[in-house]
Amino acid sequence: MATIAEINITSDITDSISFSISETMTMTKADGNIDLEQTTGLAQRTYSGSTDQVDLITIANENITVNGANKVYIRNTGTDKTKHFKITLGQAGGNSPTDTEEIGRLYGGDWMLFPYDAYPLDADDTDGTTVGHANNVDICVAPSSTDKMTLEYAVFHQ
Amino acid sequence: MATTTCTLTLESDMLSSPINISASTTITKADLTTGLELIEMGRGTIAESDGSKTAEFGLPTALGTRKAAKLFLVNKATDPTFYIDVDLHDTHVGRLYAGDWMFVPWSMTDVAAEWVIEAEPSGAVCPYEFALFQEPQTLVTHS
Numbered sequence: 001m002a003t004i005a006e007i008n009i010t011s012d013i014t015d016s017i018s019f020s021i022s023e024t025m026t027m028t029k030a031d032g033n034i035d036l037e038q039t040t041g042l043a044q045r046t047y048s049g050s051t052d053q054v055d056l057i058t059i060a061n062e063n064i065t066v067n068g069a070n071k072v073y074i075r076n077t078g079t080d081k082t083k084h085f086k087i088t089l090g091q092a093g094g095n096s097p098t099d100t101e102e103i104g105r106l107y108g109g110d111w112m113l114f115p116y117d118a119y120p121l122d123a124d125d126t127d128g129t130t131v132g133h134a135n136n137v138d139i140c141v142a143p144s145s146t147d148k149m150t151l152e153y154a155v156f157h158q
Numbered sequence: 159m160a161t162t163t164c165t166l167t168l169e170s171d172m173l174s175s176p177i178n179i180s181a182s183t184t185i186t187k188a189d190l191t192t193g194l195e196l197i198e199m200g201r202g203t204i205a206e207s208d209g210s211k212t213a214e215f216g217l218p219t220a221l222g223t224r225k226a227a228k229l230f231l232v233n234k235a236t237d238p239t240f241y242i243d244v245d246l247h248d249t250h251v252g253r254l255y256a257g258d259w260m261f262v263p264w265s266m267t268d269v270a271a272e273w274v275i276e277a278e279p280s281g282a283v284c285p286y287e288f289a290l291f292q293e294p295q296t297l298v299t300h301s
Contacts, residue, residue, distance in 0.1 A: 003170035003177075007261055009230065009289065011162035013197050021289060023232050023259045027170075030255065031239045039172050042179065069241075069255050073168065075181050082189045087263065089249050101249040102271065104263025107226060109183040111166055114260040115244060115252025137250055154177065156170065 001035050003027040003156050005071070005113060029158050030069040038063070039156045044077070046150040053092040053100070053142035056153060057116075060136065064118040068158035072139065075111035077150045083108060084144045085151055092140035100140055106151070116155065160193040162291055164228070164261065187293050188226040199289040201234075204242065204275055206282045215288045216273030218266035221295045227266060229273070230289040232259035240282040245274040253278075254286075264290075 009021040027036045045056070057064075057072070064070055076085050084107045090100030106112060119137040143149045161184060168179040185194050198215060215229065233242045235256040242254045247270050254260060265271065277284040 001170075001172050003168070003172060005166065005168040005259075007230070007259060008165045008167075009162065011160065011197065011291075013160040013162060013193070013195060013291075019199075021230060025258050027258075028238070028255065030241070030253065033238055037172065039170065039177070041173060042177050067253065069253060069258070071252075071258075073166075073179065081186050081191050084188075086265070089246065089251065101246050102265045102267045103246060103251075104228075104265045105188070105224070105226060106263055107186065107188070109181075110185065110228075110263060111164075111181040111183055112262045113166060113168075114262050115254050115258060117250040117252045119250045154179070156172075 001037055003036055027071055027156050028069060030067065036069065036156050036158060038158065040154055042152060042154045044150060044152045046148055047143045048148040049146050051143055051146060053088065053140050055092050055138045056141045057139040057155060059118050059120050059138055064155065065158035066118050066120060070116040070118055070155060070157035071113060072116045072153065072155050073113050074106065074151055074153045076106040076108055077152055078108040080108040083149060085149065086142040086144065087112065088140045089137045090140065091136060091138060160195050162193055185228050185291055186226060194226065194291045195294045196292040197289060201285065201287045203283060203285045204277045206277045206280055208277065210274050210276035213273045213275045215290045218269055218271050219295065222266040222292055224265050224267060225293050227264040227290065227292045228261065229264045230259065230261045232287050233257065234285040234287060239279065240284050241278055242284050242286060243276040243278055247271055
């Protein structure tokens with residue numbers, strides 16, 4: 001049950017130095033060579049009428065292993081480069097960013113793939129100490145426009 | 159105009175209906191269709207004994223605030239138990255195990271939005287490679 005992700009980046013930012021990046025990863029469980037076996041599947045959400053920050057992935061609602069080798073894929077399926085989704089980690093409460101850390105902004109067509117610890121409230125760190133996070137590390141999104149905007153996403157996890 | 163294209167091909171047979179994702183984006187400046195024009199890339203090594211460190215590619219710049227930077231990072235270790243713990247300031251993001259890579263946008267919201275990396279577990283040594291694509295910076299008057 002393999003899940004394989006390959007990235008290719010090509011750029012002509014410089015005239016004198018051309019380069020490309022190519023990497024392939026097979027998603028495995030932590031500490032070993034066993035393939036990841038669970039996924040949310042590929043899903044899609046459409047937002048309109050509000051720019052409030054909301055949860056995309058709520059840890060409490062998912063069975064994602066904390067500190068696992070989980071991976072998250074998100075893509076803004078739009079084509080408009082003037083509209084973006086703000087992607088944050090933390091707690092999106094009360095329709096406003098109460099305690100979140102902003103990763104970045106996905107403009108039209110942009111995608112991201114990143115590892116995900118899925119840290120809940122006060123989870124134990126790798127060294128056994130308790131991390132004093134006041135909130136779960138949910139994955140939150142905020143559209144930049146009240147126009148209809150869509151993203152697709154998937155979580156591959158232990 | 160500089161053109162930087164980032165393509166993802168993802169295939170998974172976890173489900174009875176396989177997941178096939180093909181995504182490609184030409185990364186551009188914030189709210190514009192013109193390409194990013196600044197790149198910083200390189201290679202480093204972090205050992206568990208180093209503790210947690212702000213990555214050399216992980217320092218936000220005021221000129222990059224809330225724009226459209228993109229970061230690529232790959233753990234080049236070969237021992238499957240060696241991983242790089244990746245944090246964004248004080249928030250846990252995830253673990254890059256040997257061979258794992260990540261590609262994310264980076265808002266650089268403020269000086270406290272730095273990327274922090276740490277090799278784990280005990281005895282781990284993780285070579286890594288990175289590429290950071292940014293908007294051009296305004297030249298400053300010399301001293």
